[in-house]
Amino acid sequence: MENCTARYLIFFQYLGTKYSGVMKTPPHQLTLGVQNYLETALQKLRLENEASLYISSRTDAGVHALCNSAHVDIQRRSGKPPFSGKVLTEALNFHLKPEPISVIGAYRVREAFHARYRALSRTYTYRLVTGFTHHAQLPVMERNLCWSLRDTELDTRAIQEAASSLLGTHDFSTFRALSSETPFKSPVKTLLRAQLQPGQESFAQRHFNRNLQFWELTFKSPSFLYKQVRRMTGALVAVGQGRLSLSQLQELLEVRDSLAYPKNMCAPPTGLFLTRVEYEDSDLSLDT
CATH class of the missing domain: 3.30.70.580 (Pseudouridine synthase I, catalytic domain, N-terminal subdomain)
Incomplete structure (x- = not known):
C-alpha cells in the first residue's frame, strides 16, 4: 500500500x-x-x-x-x-x-x-469584572482570565450604544495596531456582532465575593485586524467610564488613522478569548 x-x-x-x-x-x-x-x-x-x-x-x-x-x-x-x-x-x-x-x-x-x-467568521469574547476595590478581592483563578476594573462603575447602556455604532462595514484603520504585515491587509472589515452582556455567575464568585460583576463583550466578523478587538474593547470601556464620548468614538472611527488611537487605552490581553471559528457544514462532511 x-x-x-x-x-x-x-x-x-x-x-x-x-x-x-x-x-x-x-x-x-x-x-x-x-x-x-x-x-x-x-x-x-x-x-x-x-x-x-x-x-x-x-x-x-x-x-x-x-x-x-x-x-x-x-x-x-x-x-x-x-x-x-x-x-x-x-x-x-x-x-x-x-x-x-x-x-x-x-x-x-x-x-x-x-x-x-x-473560515466564515471568528467570534471573540472579552471578559470584564467590576465590583471590587482591591486586587485580593478577585479570586486567584480569575486573575489571568479577565480585565480587572477595580473602583470602576460602567455605564453599560453607553457601552452598548457605542458598540452598536461599530456594527457594519467600516474602515477600522484606527483600531488596528501597526505591524510588519499591516500595510498588506485591507482595513475594511464587517462587524456582524458587537454586544455587551452580563456574565454568568461563576463558582468562585458565588463562594468568594458576591459583589463581583462580570461582563462579556462579544464581537463577530469574518476577520479582524491586528489587535482590533482589544482596541475596540478599550475604547468601549472608556465610553462606559465617561472618559470617551460616543461622538469622540465616531471621530476615531472616521479618522482612519492608527496613530490617532489614544495611548494606554488598549485593553490588556488577559480577558480576551477566541470562542468560535465557523465553517460550512459541507467542509466537515468527509467520512472520518
Missing part, C-alpha cells in the same frame, strides 16, 4: 497565559507558542512527514481560546490507514499532557481545504 497523505481540520483550545501566542516560535526562544506544542504532539505519532499546522486565527501572548482551528497534512507509514478524527483527537491529547492545551475535535477535509481562508 502506498503512503497516503490526509488533511485534517483540528479544533483546539488553550489557556494563553504561559505562551508567547498561538503561532510557532523558534525552539530556542524561552517562551514558546501553542503551535510548538501541537506540532511536537503530532511528531510523537511517528508520521512519515514533518507535520506543519496552518493556524486559522492568530492570538497574542496572554490571549486564550475556547476554540481555535488549524489544518494539517498527515502521512502515516506504509500500510497504515488514515487516522479517524476520534483517534487523532485522543492521541494528540495524550501527548499534550500536562499543557493547558486540548484538541476538541478533528475532521478529515478535502485536499484543497485551508483553515484560514475557508
Whole structure:
C-alpha cells in the first residue's frame, strides 16, 4: 500500500497565559507558542512527514481560546490507514499532557481545504469584572482570565450604544495596531456582532465575593485586524467610564488613522478569548 497523505481540520483550545501566542516560535526562544506544542504532539505519532499546522486565527501572548482551528497534512507509514478524527483527537491529547492545551475535535477535509481562508467568521469574547476595590478581592483563578476594573462603575447602556455604532462595514484603520504585515491587509472589515452582556455567575464568585460583576463583550466578523478587538474593547470601556464620548468614538472611527488611537487605552490581553471559528457544514462532511 502506498503512503497516503490526509488533511485534517483540528479544533483546539488553550489557556494563553504561559505562551508567547498561538503561532510557532523558534525552539530556542524561552517562551514558546501553542503551535510548538501541537506540532511536537503530532511528531510523537511517528508520521512519515514533518507535520506543519496552518493556524486559522492568530492570538497574542496572554490571549486564550475556547476554540481555535488549524489544518494539517498527515502521512502515516506504509500500510497504515488514515487516522479517524476520534483517534487523532485522543492521541494528540495524550501527548499534550500536562499543557493547558486540548484538541476538541478533528475532521478529515478535502485536499484543497485551508483553515484560514475557508473560515466564515471568528467570534471573540472579552471578559470584564467590576465590583471590587482591591486586587485580593478577585479570586486567584480569575486573575489571568479577565480585565480587572477595580473602583470602576460602567455605564453599560453607553457601552452598548457605542458598540452598536461599530456594527457594519467600516474602515477600522484606527483600531488596528501597526505591524510588519499591516500595510498588506485591507482595513475594511464587517462587524456582524458587537454586544455587551452580563456574565454568568461563576463558582468562585458565588463562594468568594458576591459583589463581583462580570461582563462579556462579544464581537463577530469574518476577520479582524491586528489587535482590533482589544482596541475596540478599550475604547468601549472608556465610553462606559465617561472618559470617551460616543461622538469622540465616531471621530476615531472616521479618522482612519492608527496613530490617532489614544495611548494606554488598549485593553490588556488577559480577558480576551477566541470562542468560535465557523465553517460550512459541507467542509466537515468527509467520512472520518
